[in-house]
Amino acid sequence: MSREEVMTTQQAQRSSFEAADGMVSFADYNFPDERGHFGRFGGRFVAETLTHALDELDRVYRTLKADPAFQRRIDRDLAEFVGRPSPLYLAERLTRELGGAKVYLKREDLNHTGAHKVNNTIGQALLAQHMGKRRIIAETGAGQHGVASATVAARLGMECVVYMGAEDVERQSLNVYRMKLLGARVVPVESGSRTLKDAMNEAMRDWVTHVDDTHYIIGTVAGPHPYPSLVRDFQAVIGRETREQCLAAEGRLPDVLVACVGGGSNALGLFHPFIRDAGVRMVGVEAGGDGIATGRHAAPLCAGVPGVLHGNRTYLMEDEDGQIIATHSISAGLDYPGVGPEHAFLKDLGRAEYVAVTDEEALRAFHHLTRTEGIMPALETSHAIAWVMEHAPQMDSEQIIVVNLSGRGDKDILTVARHDGIEL
Amino acid sequence: MSRLAERFAERTAADSSALVTYLVAGDPAPAVTVPTMHALAGAGADVIELGIPFSDPEAEGADIQAGCERALAHKVRLRDVLDMVVAFRQQDTRTAVVLMGYLNSVEAMGYERFAAAAAEAGVDGVILVNLPPEEAEELRQALGALGVDLIFLLAPTTTDVRARHVLGVASGFVYYVSLKGPTGSANLDVAGVRTRLDDLRALTGLPMAVGFGIRDGATARAVAEFADGVVVGSALVRRMGELAADPESIPAAAAAFASELRAAMDAA
Ligand SMILES: Cc1ncc(COP(=O)(O)O)c(C=O)c1O
Numbered sequence: 291m292s293r294e295e296v297m298t299t300q301q302a303q304r305s306s307f308e309a310a311d312g313m314v315s316f317a318d319y320n321f322p323d324e325r326g327h328f329g330r331f332g333g334r335f336v337a338e339t340l341t342h343a344l345d346e347l348d349r350v351y352r353t354l355k356a357d358p359a360f361q362r363r364i365d366r367d368l369a370e371f372v373g374r375p376s377p378l379y380l381a382e383r384l385t386r387e388l389g390g391a392k393v394y395l396k397r398e399d400l401n402h403t404g405a406h407k408v409n410n411t412i413g414q415a416l417l418a419q420h421m422g423k424r425r426i427i428a429e430t431g432a433g434q435h436g437v438a439s440a441t442v443a444a445r446l447g448m449e450c451v452v453y454m455g456a457e458d459v460e461r462q463s464l465n466v467y468r469m470k471l472l473g474a475r476v477v478p479v480e481s482g483s484r485t486l487k488d489a490m491n492e493a494m495r496d497w498v499t500h501v502d503d504t505h506y507i508i509g510t511v512a513g514p515h516p517y518p519s520l521v522r523d524f525q526a527v528i529g530r531e532t533r534e535q536c537l538a539a540e541g542r543l544p545d546v547l548v549a550c551v552g553g554g555s556n557a558l559g560l561f562h563p564f565i566r567d568a569g570v571r572m573v574g575v576e577a578g579g580d581g582i583a584t585g586r587h588a589a590p591l592c593a594g595v596p597g598v599l600h601g602n603r604t605y606l607m608e609d610e611d612g613q614i615i616a617t618h619s620i621s622a623g624l625d626y627p628g629v630g631p632e633h634a635f636l637k638d639l640g641r642a643e644y645v646a647v648t649d650e651e652a653l654r655a656f657h658h659l660t661r662t663e664g665i666m667p668a669l670e671t672s673h674a675i676a677w678v679m680e681h682a683p684q685m686d687s688e689q690i691i692v693v694n695l696s697g698r699g700d701k702d703i704l705t706v707a708r709h710d711g712i713e714l
Numbered sequence: 715m716s717r718l719a720e721r722f723a724e725r726t727a728a729d730s731s732a733l734v735t736y737l738v739a740g741d742p743a744p745a746v747t748v749p750t751m752h753a754l755a756g757a758g759a760d761v762i763e764l765g766i767p768f769s770d771p772e773a774e775g776a777d778i779q780a781g782c783e784r785a786l787a788h789k790v791r792l793r794d795v796l797d798m799v800v801a802f803r804q805q806d807t808r809t810a811v812v813l814m815g816y817l818n819s820v821e822a823m824g825y826e827r828f829a830a831a832a833a834e835a836g837v838d839g840v841i842l843v844n845l846p847p848e849e850a851e852e853l854r855q856a857l858g859a860l861g862v863d864l865i866f867l868l869a870p871t872t873t874d875v876r877a878r879h880v881l882g883v884a885s886g887f888v889y890y891v892s893l894k895g896p897t898g899s900a901n902l903d904v905a906g907v908r909t910r911l912d913d914l915r916a917l918t919g920l921p922m923a924v925g926f927g928i929r930d931g932a933t934a935r936a937v938a939e940f941a942d943g944v945v946v947g948s949a950l951v952r953r954m955g956e957l958a959a960d961p962e963s964i965p966a967a968a969a970a971f972a973s974e975l976r977a978a979m980d981a982a
Binding site: 338495 | 791792821845846866871873880
C-alpha cells in the first residue's frame with residue numbers, strides 16, 4: 291500500500307457501502323473483524339512482548355461480554371456510582387436563540403468525575419480485576435481520563451500510575467491535583483511534544499515492562515485491537531440511552547448527532563448505536579486549532595493521511611517521511627495526531643462527516659453555552675457546541691440535533707481566564 | 715547463501731557468536747554514521763543494525779529515544795538512511811546490514827518503493843518493531859521477492875503456539891527479546907533466556923540472536939555461550955550520545971567498545 295493511493299471521501303447519508311465482496315447495507319454493519327480490522331484500518335501493530343496480553347484481554351473481554359452477571363455488574367456500577375442514565379436535556383433557550391433545529395444535550399458532564407471517560411474506566415477496571423491485575427496505568431491529555439482511572443482504582447484498591455505530557459500537566463493542573471488526591475502517581479512525560487501522544491508512548495513502555503501484573507486502560511477508541519472495539523462498547527451506553535430518550539421525548543430518532551473528536555470515544559459512544567440507521571446524520575468535530583490552513587491544529591480526519599501509530603492503522607498527522615508532527619489545540623483532550631480507526635473507516639465509507647472548529651470558535655461556544663443555558667462545557671465539548679451554533683440556524687424547527695455534552699468545563703477555567711486576559 | 719546466513723554460519727563454525735551492533739542512522743550527526751559502521755565492522759561486528767529514526771519510538775528506552783531525537787534534529791529521512799547504506803557498501807560488501815525501525819516510516823515511502831530501494835542499496839534484512847507477522851504478509855512478500863529478509867522478534871511472553879506460527883514465516887535470523895521492557899532495560903536473566911532458546915531451537919533452523927539488556931563484555935560473553943548472535947544497542951547509542959559534542963571521536967570509541975565485546979565473546 292502507498293500514500294499515492296487515492297482516498298475515497300465522504301458522501302454523507304448513503305444507505306450502503308462497498309465491502310470487499312460487494313455492496314453492503316449499513317443495516318448489516320458489523321465491525322471490526324476477528325483481528326480488529328475496520329476495513330483497512332485498525333489491526334494490531336505492537337511489539338511482540340505485548341501480543342500475549344492483548345490476546346488475553348481479547349479472550350477475557352469476549353467471554354465477559356456474553357456473561358449476563360458481568361453486564362449486570364457494569365449496569366449497577368453505572369447506575370449507582372456514575373449516576374446513569376445521564377439526562378437528554380432540551381436546551382430551550384439555546385434553541386430559541388439559534389432559531390433553527392431543536393437542540394438536545396446528552397449530559398455526560400453530569401457523570402461522576404465530570405465526563406464520559408468514566409463509562410470506559412468502570413468497565414476496564416472490572417476487566418482488570420477479573421484478569422487478576424493489581425496495577426492500572428493510563429495516559430491522559432486533559433486529565434479527565436486520568437481522573438476517571440484514578441477514581442476506579444481508588445474504589446477497587448488498585449495501584450494507579452497516570453502518564454501525562456509535561457505540557458498538559460501545566461495546563462490541566464487542577465486535574466493533576468485531583469489524581470493525586472485520589473492516590474494516583476502522575477508521571478510528567480518530557481519526551482517529544484510533551485503532550486498526549488508522548489504520554490501514550492510512555493504508557494506503552496511501562497506496560498511492556500510490567501505486563502504480568504498491569505492492565506493498561508487506554509482512554510479512547512484507539513490503540514491495538516481489542517481496545518478500539520472494547521472502549522467503543524463501554525461508551526456505547528451513551529448512544530443507547532440517547533436512542534431511548536429521544537424516542538420517548540420526540541417519538542422518533544434525531545436527525546443529527548454531533549460530538550467532538552479527540553481519539554473519538556465520546557463521538558463513537560454516541561454514534562455507534564445509530565450506524566445502522568442510515569437516516570441519522572453523524573458529525574464529528576475535530577480541533578482546528580489556529581485553523582487548518584495554518585497547519586497548527588489536531589484534525590487528522592480533516593487533514594491527515596493513513597499511517598500506523600500506537601498499535602493501529604488510522605488517519606494521522608505526519609510529514610512525507612512518516613514522522614508524526616506536533617499538533618495544536620487549546621483543548622488538551624483533543625491535542626492528539628491520530629484518531630480511532632473506526633472513525634477513519636466511517637469517514638471513508640461516508641457514513642460520518644468530520645469537520646474542524648478553531649480555538650477561537652470553541653472559546654466563543656464555551657461562553658455562549660455557559661451564558662444561555664447555565665452549563666459550562668469542557669473546551670473539548672465546546673468544539674461540538676460551536677458546530678451547532680453555526681448549523682442549527684440553517685435547519686428547520688422540526689429537526690432534532692443531539693450534541694454529546696462530553697464533559698464539564700471546571701477543569702478549563704484557568705485556561706479560559708488566561709485567554710481572556712484575566713488573572714485569577 | 716545470503717550475507718546474513720554466511721555471517722552467522724562463519725561464527726558458528728568458529729565456535730563463537732555473531733556480534734550485532736545497533737546505532738541510529740544520523741546520530742548524533744549524519745556524517746558520523748558511515749565511518750562508525752566501518753569502525754564497528756573492522757572491530758568484529760558481523761551485522762550492523764541501522765536504526766531508522768522515528769518521532770514516536772514506543773518500544774525504545776531513554777537511550778535510543780535520545781538517539782532518535784539527535785538524528786531527527788538533522789532531519790534524517792528514510793531516503794538518507796538508505797543512502798548511508800549505499801555509501802557503506804562502496805567499501806564493505808561483507809558485513810550484513812539490517813534496517814530497524816517502525817512501520818510508519820516504510821508505509822510513508824510505500825512497500826514496493828521501499829523494498830526496491832532497500833534491495834538496491836544492499837540492505838540484507840529489515841526489522842520493524844511494531845509489525846507482527848499477522849500484519850506483515852504484503853511487506854514480507856515485497857521484500858522477499860528481492861532477497862531481503864523480514865526479521866521477526868520473539869519475546870518471553872510469546873507462547874509456543876505463537877512461536878511456531880512466527881517461525882513459520884521468519885527469515886534471516888530470529889531476534890529473541892531477552893526481557894520484558896523497552897530497549898536498554900536492566901535485569902537480564904541469562905539462565906532463563908538460555909532455557910527458552912533451547913526450546914525454540916527445536917522449532918527452527920534459523921540463527922537465534924538475543925538482544926535487550928546486553929551492555930558490556932560480561933553480559934555479551936554470558937549470552938554468547940548459547941546464542942548464535944549477541945545484539946548490543948542501547949549501550950552503544952548511549953556512548954555515542956556522550957560523545958555528541960566531539961563527533962570525530964565516535965568511530966574510534968565505537969570500535970573500542972565493539973572490540974571489547976568481541977574479545978569477551980570469543981573467550982566464551
Ligand atoms: C470532556 C472531554 N471530551 C472529549 C474528550 C476527547 O476524547 P474522545 O475523543 O475520546 O472522546 C476528552 C478527552 O480528554 C474530554 O475530557
